[in-house]
Amino acid sequence: MTNPRGMWDQRYAEEGFAYGEAPNAFFRGELEKLPAGKLLLPAEGEGRNALFAASRGWAVDALDFSDVARKKALAQAEKLGLSLHYEVADLADYSPGSAAPYDAIGLIFVHLPPPLRKSFHRKLIDALKPGGRVILCAYHTRQLGRGTGGPGQAELLYTADLLREDFRGMEMELLEERVADLDEGRYHRGTSEIVAMVCRKAGEA
Numbered sequence: 001m002t003n004p005r006g007m008w009d010q011r012y013a014e015e016g017f018a019y020g021e022a023p024n025a026f027f028r029g030e031l032e033k034l035p036a037g038k039l040l041l042p043a044e045g046e047g048r049n050a051l052f053a054a055s056r057g058w059a060v061d062a063l064d065f066s067d068v069a070r071k072k073a074l075a076q077a078e079k080l081g082l083s084l085h086y087e088v089a090d091l092a093d094y095s096p097g098s099a100a101p102y103d104a105i106g107l108i109f110v111h112l113p114p115p116l117r118k119s120f121h122r123k124l125i126d127a128l129k130p131g132g133r134v135i136l137c138a139y140h141t142r143q144l145g146r147g148t149g150g151p152g153q154a155e156l157l158y159t160a161d162l163l164r165e166d167f168r169g170m171e172m173e174l175l176e177e178r179v180a181d182l183d184e185g186r187y188h189r190g191t192s193e194i195v196a197m198v199c200r201k202a203g204e205a
Helices: 005-012 025-031 048-055 067-080 114-127 160-166
Strands: 038-041 059-064 085-088 102-108 128-139 171-184 188-200
Touching (some): 025 048, 025 102, 038 048, 048 059, 048 067, 059 067, 102 114, 114 128, 114 160, 160 171, 160 188
Parallel strands (some): 038 059, 038 102, 102 128
Antiparallel strands (some): 128 188
């Protein structure tokens, strides 16, 4: 991972919630179109998307390499009477196993260096059931220098063409480069260039 674990622990140790308590709007809208099932949320941070999904009946597996984030997410889950399965894990070491258990995977501002990104995205395809979907929202390369959120390194930012290649073999139901006005806590705020994607694994659920 490009960003050191300590930086993320420090960010998540700040008062309040770094990216707000509400789920990402794109993720929320797309998840609400699907019947509840089993969901994977890598790099889930303080749990805003996981808690929303759990409140809608999804069985949620969350991953992040910050134990500070995990503790905040689980504390919120307890407060709201929701259940999360949340592990501390480095995405470089993630392996879905052979069961392909997931009906959906959410990648919400998960920005990875190119070698890890490519291998991780292929692993996620393996983790999906036939008919399962990946819901992705990330910063576009045009976001660099805007100051409204996202990594400061171009190689960590995405384009539609890059995602089309990473998820080749998947049915692209939606893939758009768009401008969005984000209001997600302290660190995602203002007019932003993003990429939004929903793709589906071949086969019947």
